[in-house]
Amino acid sequence: MAAGGVSVWATRRARALALARGAPHAEEILRCYAAVTEVQERVAASVPIEQWLGISRRYEGDGPALPLEKLPVDEMLPLLGSFLDAMAGVGTPLMTAEATRLAGAGIPEQRSLLAGALSADRHEAQGPPFHARAFLEGVATTLAARILPSAEPEGPSSGRCRTCGDRPVVATLRDLPNALGSRGLVCGLCGTEQRIRRLTCAHCGESDADRLPVHSVESVPHVRVDECNGCQRYIKTVDLRRRGDAVPVVDELATVELDIWANERGLVKVQTNVFGL
Numbered sequence: 304m305a306a307g308g309v310s311v312w313a314t315r316r317a318r319a320l321a322l323a324r325g326a327p328h329a330e331e332i333l334r335c336y337a338a339v340t341e342v343q344e345r346v347a348a349s350v351p352i353e354q355w356l357g358i359s360r361r362y363e364g365d366g367p368a369l370p371l372e373k374l375p376v377d378e379m380l381p382l383l384g385s386f387l388d389a390m391a392g393v394g395t396p397l398m399t400a401e402a403t404r405l406a407g408a409g410i411p412e413q414r415s416l417l418a419g420a421l422s423a424d425r426h427e428a429q430g431p432p433f434h435a436r437a438f439l440e441g442v443a444t445t446l447a448a449r450i451l452p453s454a455e456p457e458g459p460s461s462g463r464c465r466t467c468g469d470r471p472v473v474a475t476l477r478d479l480p481n482a483l484g485s486r487g488l489v490c491g492l493c494g495t496e497q498r499i500r501r502l503t504c505a506h507c508g509e510s511d512a513d514r515l516p517v518h519s520v521e522s523v524p525h526v527r528v529d530e531c532n533g534c535q536r537y538i539k540t541v542d543l544r545r546r547g548d549a550v551p552v553v554d555e556l557a558t559v560e561l562d563i564w565a566n567e568r569g570l571v572k573v574q575t576n577v578f579g580l
Contacts (some may be wrong), residue, residue, distance in 0.1 A: 369446055
């Protein structure tokens with residue numbers, strides 16, 4: 304749950320709808336995302352938290368605290384089926400058609416989809432297919448909130464989320480009581496935020512300031528592109544000091560124009576968002 308008892312899904316949904324009203328270029332994707340969060344919220348409410356948390360372990364430096372590849376695939380299939388049924392009415396015609404196909408595909412294909420999305424090497428490519436990833440976000444975010452309910456753990460200098468092992472989808476800047484302008488990385492799957500050194504590539508760990516240019520535009524001054532000249536990757540950073548009402552995962556989605564600009568420069572995103580952008 305987010306602050307004040309409001310779920311993370313309701314918070315994301317409200318921000319997406321608020322941004323959609325003033326961002327015609329991103330209105331379709333934001334309204335679609337708002338609808339997706341409604342289904343994710345239903346998934347989150349149905350996760351047998353105590354049962355599935357049995358796979359987790361306290362972080363001891365040897366891997367993620369929540370090894371998702373150990374989740375019980377067969378136990379998850381009914382929940383996946385309900386998710387796919389609900390998603391048959393959400394999104395573009397292509398998205399709804401695929402959800403309908405998957406819902407009627409049968410247990411073997413659904414098991415294969417879920418097992419592939421949970422595999423230890425799922426984060427080596429651009430991530431699982433849309434429906435598998437959207438489903439897993441609901442599960443992973445729910446479990447991660449119970450593993451680390453009150454902290455933004457101090458993470459590694461770059462790379463994987465120490466909670467679930469996935470890559471960060473967006474970075475943040477915020478003022479903390481003991482650190483002004485503290486930088487964080489938000490996991491693209493479980494939503495955990497962990498601190499990172501300010502001048503560090505979120506992918507390769509490059510720390511030479513001359514190789515880490517920052518790009519911004521006047522139209523969205525609170526969101527910027529952090530580029531790494533070493534690995535040719537980029538991540539968007541949401542400056543919460545400029546917009547305290549921003550929700551990083553959502554504001555990242557709303558700035559598709561920055562992704563287009565970065566792609567035209569030949570840059571590759573550290574981790575695509577749930578829509579594969």
